[in-house]
Amino acid sequence: MNMDLVGEKGFGIKIRMRMIENPCFEILTPKSVLRDQLLGIERAGRTCYRSEKGEVTTETAEKFVRMLLGRGHETPIEHSLMTVRFTDISIGMTREQNRHRLTAISERSTRYVDYDKEGEVGFVPPPGRDLDIGVDLGDGLVLSPRQMADMEERFYRSLRGQGWSPEDARQYLPIGTESEEVVSANFREWRHIFALRTTKPAHWEIRRVIGELLGEVQEIVPGVFADFVERGIDDKGVKYYEMLKARGK
Numbered sequence: 045m046n047m048d049l050v051g052e053k054g055f056g057i058k059i060r061m062r063m064i065e066n067p068c069f070e071i072l073t074p075k076s077v078l079r080d081q082l083l084g085i086e087r088a089g090r091t092c093y094r095s096e097k098g099e100v101t102t103e104t105a106e107k108f109v110r111m112l113l114g115r116g117h118e119t120p121i122e123h124s125l126m127t128v129r130f131t132d133i134s135i136g137m138t139r140e141q142n143r144h145r146l147t148a149i150s151e152r153s154t155r156y157v158d159y160d161k162e163g164e165v166g167f168v169p170p171p172g173r174d175l176d177i178g179v180d181l182g183d184g185l186v187l188s189p190r191q192m193a194d195m196e197e198r199f200y201r202s203l204r205g206q207g208w209s210p211e212d213a214r215q216y217l218p219i220g221t222e223s224e225e226v227v228s229a230n231f232r233e234w235r236h237i238f239a240l241r242t243t244k245p246a247h248w249e250i251r252r253v254i255g256e257l258l259g260e261v262q263e264i265v266p267g268v269f270a271d272f273v274e275r276g277i278d279d280k281g282v283k284y285y286e287m288l289k290a291r292g293k
Contacts, residue, residue, distance in 0.1 A: 061194045062166045063175065064132045064222055067253040072127040072226070075264050081124045081231075082265060085109055089120035106267035113271060116290035118232050121268060127228040128257060134168035136219040137249045140241070146233045151225035155211040159197075159221075160204035166222025167193045168249060171280045193218060231268050234261070235287075238272055242285040252282045 071078075082105035089112055090096045098104070112120055130141070138151050159165050169175055175190040187195070196218045203213040229237070240246065241254040262269045271288040278284060 061190075061197045062164045062222075063190065063193075064166045064168045065171075067133045067137070067168070067249065067256075068131045069253055069257050070129045070131075071257075071260065071264075072129055073125065078124075078126060078261075078264050082106055082109055082267065084123050085112075085120050085231075088123045089117070092117075092120065106265075109267040110270065113268070114290055118235070121231040121235075122233075124231040125228060126231065126234060126261070127226060129224070129226045130253060131224040132166060132168070133223060133225075133253060134220045134249060135217070135223045137168075137247075137253070138223050138225050139219075140247060140250050141225065141227060141237075144227075144229070144233065144237055146229060146236075148228040149225055152223050154214040154217065154223075158204065158210045159217070160201050160210075160213075165197045165200075167197070167218070168220045168222060169193070171248065171252075171282070193220065197221075231265075235269065238269065238285070239287045242272065242283075244275070244278060244284040246284070248278070248280050248282045251284060255283050255285060258285065 079102055082102060083100050086100050086105040086108040087096070089108060109121065112118070130137075135154070141147075142149055142151070169189065173189065176188045178186040178188055179192070180186050196216065200213050200216055203216065204210070238254060238258050241250045242258055243251075246254075258269060258272055262272070271290070272285050273288060275284055275286045
């Protein structure tokens with residue numbers, strides 16, 4: 045798309061920054077492994093109650109986990125691990141995700157990854173906003189949100205061209221710049237993440253991708269995440285959820 049900068053100089057630029065509409069994720073832990081972990085959770089939980097009896101199967105384990113969560117007894121589900129890779133997300137979302145301290149995180153480094161060599165750089169804009177609307181910056185200069193993102197990316201590349209290192213030039217990357225990371229946590233911590241990041245007050249970007257992840261894991265291991273229910277869709281078209289209260293709480 046060609047767009048013009050509207051201002052007293054009247055010069056034009058070609059937009060190069062890729063606007064990302066949807067974040068992506070991939071559950072790296074195989075589905076069979078996620079389901080098999082329920083067996084260990086049942087064995088661990090029955091140790092607490094000294095109630096070992098009969099064969100432990102996927103069916104008995106799922107039923108047992110539902111019982112535990114219904115009572116508010118979540119410690120046995122810590123005997124688990126799920127690893128997820130998030131792509132096409134913004135640096136802003138990684139900052140929020142990284143606040144969950146009981147996780148292992150590997151994030152793309154803006155110190156060592158040179159965006160100047162990456163070709164097209166991605167940007168995550170807010171949904172439902174007109175990216176081509178003119179915004180008056182004063183002094184006769186009008187920029188659209190799309191142009192502003194592109195100018196910031198061009199400024200980064202220009203700094204690299206002037207000899208600035210990636211770790212210095214990154215100071216001028218906007219928070220919406222595309223990034224990626226891998227996150228590992230046990231089921232209990234994922235429940236904590238879902239409880240905080242899928243509710244209506246959560247930021248739309250993390251709520252959108254974490255909500256989609258929630259929907260997928262509810263199909264894989266429903267007994268662990270069945271107590272999260274969809275409550276509606278906000279004015280940006282993003283779903284929000286609520287965790288039902290356990291009887292023991």
